Amino acid sequence: MTAQPAQLTPQEVEQPNTTAGVKRGKTDRGNQLLFLRNAKVISGLIVLGFFTVIAIIGPAIAPYDPDALGDDIVAPPSAQHWFGTASLGQDIFSQVLVGTRSVMFVGFVAGILATIIAVVVGVTAGYLGGAADEGLSLLSNVFLVLPALPLIIIIAGPLDGAPNIVVAVVIAVTAWAWGARVLRAQTLSHRRRDYVEAARANGESTPRIVLAEILPNLSAIIASSFVGTVTFAILTQVTLAFIGVTGLDQWSWGTVLFNAQSNQALLRGAWWWFVPAGLCIAAVGVALALVNFGIDEFVNPRLRSTGKYARALKKRGVRARVGFTPVDRRDDAAPLTPSTQKEAS
Amino acid sequence: MRFFVRRGIFYLVTLWAAITINFFLPRMMPGDPISALIASKQGQITPEQAESIRVLFGLDNQQSLWQQYTSYLSQILHGDLGIAFSQFPTPVSMIIKDTLPWTLGLVGLSTIIAVVIGTSIGTYIGWRRGTKADIVLPITTFFSSVPYFWFGLVAILVFSVTWHIFPSSKGYQPGLVPGWSWEFISSVLWHGALPAITIVLSSVAGWILGMRNMMVTVGSEDYVTVAQAKGLPERRVMVSYAARNAVLPQISSFALALGFVVGGTLIMEMVFSYPGIGYALFQAVQAKDYPLMQGCFLVITLSILIFNLIADIVYAFLDPRTRQEG
């Protein structure tokens, strides 16, 4: 088989010894599984899955009603109250459990809505060009520059305890601009490529070109943008609850922290009041970031190859430096192939 | 030159959008809390003040929407943002005038520190990929996954309550007379240290990651290889060749990130009761003080636009390509 063109693609970097004649789709499915085998991604998805389950069953398994008053006031964690109690004896563990639902719901719904808006606006602007592009770009840039949190506050604030779905919509409306901008740039780049011209020359219709030809090439970017938006939405929801914008009857991790703050938990030294909620937020945030890193490494072949070979090279005493081709000067050096080291984490 | 004109027009359009959003929001909300508030303050409110509130919130239904809009615009452009209900009868603009400098000082200082530290670390990590230095990345990612305010709470608990190093709230020692005395300034710095540290730790991860990714991209470019082949010392190549080019996108993303930093600073002020505009906004939300809420939003937006413009000027100054494109 003759040499392939020098274009570096993720697949080519992964499998430099591809030969034609292999069974159906094996290498490509192998790549998709490679993405999933990435340790970062797996740990991230496990944590997210855990919290999703809690979000669903939380209210059912909570030992107490989060608002129920009790006898032990501001008590540290104990057997009856795993996370301790609040100023009127409420069980904090139950509050955190019940609060999971709002956070995960708003996070993912806002993420989905914002991503849909970003795809529609970004891809349309990138593909159509001209006046439509100028107009949509102006719209995205305006939303990008407007400060998100204050904007959300003045929209949601007056609503006086808005339900989760409204909060999700408000967050989506302010958070779509970043993804739209990235997708527009990507669409512009793809639109000029030969395969789009070839599809046009073949007689393919414009909707099909956008949806079936260009969009599949953008899937990694869309996934990454989605994860990023979910992260933002979750942090924003918690923040809004903390300020008191979302209303105190909707339990959220932020509400727990709000109560902690207003009842001087810090000065009282009641660390159990706000540490668990914060750790949960951090856990979800880190999990999402890990998934995003995994996507990032999958898509950017440079990040992937340098990192993967770097570890193997280090074992041989060669330091990998970006831009340098590592040279192994030992006499017994064996060729470096993907099969001689374990898969990148 | 054309570049600046285009950007300037864009920022004006954004400002207009913010003002227009402010105009329409109260008119779209269910219920009408404003009239009730005016009624409750009947004796204390002057006719001019009442009128300005009406213009802000569209209570004067005799005018057409367009007329309301024009009188709203002219009022805003004259700097009249209404009366703050929660701190009656102080005008909103006065409250903002008092609080804004605190926020600007805190944001400015923390961001500069975060950018400098983050870019330096990112340069170093990006240059030496696949080594122990990579461990910094997950650590800082953890810090940035935590919402600002939780971080602030923990910081207060550790550094203020448990170890009495820093004060836990306020901008300066209550009781001190504001002035240019050393006593006052040192109190300000001391009170501002903890909020600044938490902002820096929280936001530095983004800078590190961005710079590191750019170093990875730039490091594999040919001109870096040429510099190395010429035999230049490694530090020189890393800084003058690679970092100099990698830092450019950072500057433009600096402007965009500013919005997030400002948002985070707002929360930090709420946690620390720091007397900035974020704290004012926080109190406004608690008290359902709509004029103050909207006034804060407008001023925050204006500040961000000005910062963006400054960043654009800096970027154009540093990158000769932008100047050429015009």
Added chain:
Amino acid sequence: MSSPTDAVPALEARALTKHFRLRGRSRGKAVHAVDGVDLQLHRGAVVALVGESGSGKSTIAKLLSLLIPRTAGDIVLDGESVHGRGRRAFKRHASRVQMIFQDPFASLNPVHTVRYTLTRSLRIHGVNGRSGSLRGDDLEAALHELLTRVQLTPATRYVDKYPHELSGGQRQRVAIARALAADPEVLLADEPISMLDVSIRLGILNLLKSLRDDMNIAILYITHDIASARYFADRTMVMYAGQVVERGSSEAVTQSPAHPYTRLLLESAPDPDAPPRATRADAGEAPSLVSPPEGCRFAARCPFANDLCRSQTPQLLEIGEGRSVRCWGYSARPDRPHVDLISAVAAPSAEEGAA
């Protein structure tokens, strides 16, 4: 070899012109990419379009396939003028005029299998006049037939592959199969082999030859390599700076070039058998297409140019049966330049010692 004068041309361009308008600082000016080009493609014949980068040859392909709108002139398909305005008109045109691109990897969507790409083409153009879409066994049979025709056998080995799993030559064959799925009358091949390894170029050219012979397709073969034009094409047209400068049968044009530019192209193709000869000084670059010079566009590089050449643009002049040149040297004007056609190629000149 079919004569170009019988039969109605399958696809014809008449005085085809394309100017790209400039934006920004140079507003009001335009890039004269293609100026007044006449072209005829007959079924069962190959026409080569030779030129360097920037000569306008790729633009002509895009104009003929209606991918970009023309500025002036006419495009005639089977005797009817075509505009391609509107989806249906464009699709009708696409089912009869297909294009193959230069970069075999870039012209196939990397996320789609060969099966998907070919199926789309079959479905869009409704093979054999069937209106319903192909499914199941019929689809498999059609795919099999397509792959066999481009010599990718056994078809089952290739049909579910992704582009990155194929070699350059194989990808180009898939691209050709995609074009054939429409059952076209005309194939526009835009430098189909420039990005392939030298050893497999011949295979692709032979495949195109068999398509010309077996399926009676008209082929426009665009290339910068004039040697392959001689091998593959029946007629050759040479383009420079957006204009046709010479046309004729491939044999005549490549063996006895009339235009100085054609001779330059032939000289620059390395020929191990020819004795070393002095190369005439070739000063100058291709002219700016934004403001084309007043006279002949090749005058700046032409060793024979005189004042007439620099002040007036020559038209295409007939110098034989189906042969024409755009050069004042072949006119009857008294102030024409003296174009030394024969001696520089055939006889070694006295300057050889200086080589």
